[in-house]
Amino acid sequence: SGQINVSLNINGQAKNLRLEPRTTLLDTLREHLDLTGTKKGCDHGQCGACTVHIDGKRVNSCLTLAVMAQGKQITTIEGLAKGEELHPMQEAFLKHDGFQCGYCTPGQIMSGVACVKEGHATTDDQAREWMSGNICRCGAYPNILAAVREVAN
Numbered sequence: 001s002g003q004i005n006v007s008l009n010i011n012g013q014a015k016n017l018r019l020e021p022r023t024t025l026l027d028t029l030r031e032h033l034d035l036t037g038t039k040k041g042c043d044h045g046q047c048g049a050c051t052v053h054i055d056g057k058r059v060n061s062c063l064t065l066a067v068m069a070q071g072k073q074i075t076t077i078e079g080l081a082k083g084e085e086l087h088p089m090q091e092a093f094l095k096h097d098g099f100q101c102g103y104c105t106p107g108q109i110m111s112g113v114a115c116v117k118e119g120h121a122t123t124d125d126q127a128r129e130w131m132s133g134n135i136c137r138c139g140a141y142p143n144i145l146a147a148v149r150e151v152a153n
């Protein structure tokens with residue numbers, strides 16, 4: 001019925017799926033793999049709630065087809081912690097109250113990790129600019145920025 005085989009590497013695990021070719025990575029994660037930490041906000045590349053990493057670079061998974069991610073390393077929010085040990089960015093968000101309702105938080109954290117790793121968090125302005133694609137309706141921006149900057153320093 002038009003479905004194709006798609007092989008993905010997600011958080012270090014190989015996943016073999018049957019998908020419609022046009023299935024987004026976001027829907028694949030949430031609806032086919034039960035990885036619901038990655039959120040669907042706008043579904044149009046405007047909010048950042050769906051941010052994941054592909055080969056360490058952040059992407060909006062709502063704008064990425066699952067087939068385009070074959071042969072690459074996909075990391076979601078579920079893959080950040082090492083067992084019981086949270087990623088430093090997760091610890092920093094807790095410490096600085098970098099969330100209110102929490103809906104945007106997984107995307108904020110994935111963007112924050114990429115921000116620091118790629119060297120875009122050396123000043124407040126630079127980090128704010130890099131993180132500007134991640135919308136927070138609660139307006140937790142100062143605390144999010146504080147968390148990102150702490151990890152960068």
Ligand code: FES
Nearest residue numbers: 042043045048062
């Ligand atoms: Fe992908 Fe909003 S859900 S950017």
